[in-house]
Every structure is written in structure tokens, then in C-alpha cells.
Amino acid sequence: VSLQPETNQTPSPKPQPPCPDILGRLLIEFSSQMTMERVQKENPNVTEGGRYTPPDCRPRWKVAIIIPFRHRENHLKYWLHYLHPILRRQRIDYGIYIINQLGEDTFNRAKLLNVGYTEALKDAEYDCFIFSDVDLIPMDDRNLYHCYDQPRHFAIAMDKFGFRLPYSGYFGGYWGWGGEDDDIYNRITLNGMKVSRPDVRIGRYRMIKHERDKHNEPNPQRFNKIQNTKNTMKKDGISSLTYKMLEVRRFPLYTNISVEIGKPP
Numbered sequence: 001v002s003l004q005p006e007t008n009q010t011p012s013p014k015p016q017p018p019c020p021d022i023l024g025r026l027l028i029e030f031s032s033q034m035t036m037e038r039v040q041k042e043n044p045n046v047t048e049g050g051r052y053t054p055p056d057c058r059p060r061w062k063v064a065i066i067i068p069f070r071h072r073e074n075h076l077k078y079w080l081h082y083l084h085p086i087l088r089r090q091r092i093d094y095g096i097y098i099i100n101q102l103g104e105d106t107f108n109r110a111k112l113l114n115v116g117y118t119e120a121l122k123d124a125e126y127d128c129f130i131f132s133d134v135d136l137i138p139m140d141d142r143n144l145y146h147c148y149d150q151p152r153h154f155a156i157a158m159d160k161f162g163f164r165l166p167y168s169g170y171f172g173g174y175w176g177w178g179g180e181d182d183d184i185y186n187r188i189t190l191n192g193m194k195v196s197r198p199d200v201r202i203g204r205y206r207m208i209k210h211e212r213d214k215h216n217e218p219n220p221q222r223f224n225k226i227q228n229t230k231n232t233m234k235k236d237g238i239s240s241l242t243y244k245m246l247e248v249r250r251f252p253l254y255t256n257i258s259v260e261i262g263k264p265p
Ligand code: UDH
Pocket: 067, 068, 069, 070, 071, 072, 107, 109, 132, 133, 134, 135, 136, 173, 174, 175, 177, 210, 211, 212, 213, 214, 216
């Protein structure tokens, strides 16, 4: 999903003919072995910390891609292998941020996304933020990772849901264990914004199959929480965010931000 700060509203671009490098539907598979060395060799033009600027045109936007993360090194290799070339073909000016939750307390995806938003803004003047899970790969490079004038839901047709939107208020690339994807959908609509989505034939995604992670069990309060967005949204979120930054490390293909975010009250 992509969110744009209110102050930075940009008019949506006019429909244009496809760029020459765009391939359309892509073959995505996870059976071949992947190594970070291979992915680095494939992407020599990505600069330190996973930054890229197209050399042949001036992009309209600067995009930060934020990935919540813990113990998913193998998925990350595939994600970088597929996404860097796609973003390059799309002529995106971007930076990749892996927000790594330290320790073994309960995983908090939404809080990591908030940390990513805050920390990425210290790096550059990003125009918008795309939140992606580490195991979600777009199957079509016409699904453009640039900014939109309304919050954008990219992964609308996932293989695990039969390439369909599971419900109309769905705003996640993920089936939420804390309901945080439904909560942000509520925040968007309560603030008078509208979710924008690609065509269902283009918004297709493959998820890397995996077992449920430890310390990320379904939150029993999730149904109750999403009933209360209207009351909680003004005081719970970016405005109440606290965390302990432990390390920012620039790898060739991404910036790793390791944080302690505490545990549930
Ligand atoms: N994530 C991690 N580490 C974790 C948990 C989550 O990196 O321990 C990140 C990662 O980017 C992941 C995202 O948070 O893609 C969402 O994780 P999730 O496991 O909550 O959601 P997902 O849809 O899986 O990937 C749901 C459980 C599937 C169980 C399937 C059993 N057959």
C-alpha cells in the first residue's frame, strides 16, 4: 500500500503509453536457489543502501519502500531479486528500507511501518511510502510503484485468495494478525480519502509460501480494535510512536534499520 503525506498531494498522471522496458505479465517462481551475491551482480546500478535514480529521465516522485521484517532472510533475497529490476524498468526513483524488529517479543507489523516512515524521511524527501510484505511479489510490472493522489492498494489479486479481492474493504497485502490492515482502511475512509486500485488483471501477486511465524499469533482483540478506529486514530499511531533505534546499516541492495519496539501492554 502507498500513503502520501497530506501536504504533498500531486495530481494523478495522465494515461500514457507503456514505457519501452515494461514487460507486462511476469513469471515468478521460488524454486531456484537464490543468493545475495547473485542479486547484487544482477543489480550493479543500485547504490548503497538500496537507492536508485533513473539515469535517463527526471522522475516525478521519490518513493520509499518499507518492509516489516524479522527472520525472513530467504524471502528477502527473492524480493530483491524480483523487485529491483521491476522498479528500474518502471523508472522509479526509490530507496528500500527493511525495518527489522529485534528480540523475540510479539511481532508488530504496523509499528514497524510507522518506524519505517519516520526513519526514511530522515534520509530523503520522499513523496510517498509503499508498504510491502517481504513475501509478496508483483506478477505484472504494469503495476507501477509510484505515488498516487489517493492511498493505493497494490496487492489486490493474490494467488492465495484465487487472484481476487477477498472483501471490498481489504487494504493489505496480508491477512492481518492484528487487523492493522483493516484499521488503516478505516482511517483512510474516515478521513475522506478513497482507496485506489489497479486493474484486477494487473494487480496480481505471488506470495512465498511459509508457515506461521513464531510470536505472530492472531491477536484476539483484533475485531474489537477495528470497531474503534474512530476513537483511537487521533492518538494511536505516528503521533504516539516511540521506539529504540539500534542500528542503521547500508547494504548494497537495501538499508537495514534494526529497532526495539517494546512489547504489548
Ligand atoms: N514478518 C516477518 N517476520 C515475522 C512475521 C512477519 O518478517 O516473524 C513480516 C514479513 O514481511 C511478512 C509480513 O510481516 O511478509 C506479514 O507477515 P504474516 O506472517 O503475518 O502474514 P502472511 O500473510 O502469513 O505472510 C500469514 C500466516 C500464514 C500461515 C500459513 C500456514 N500454512
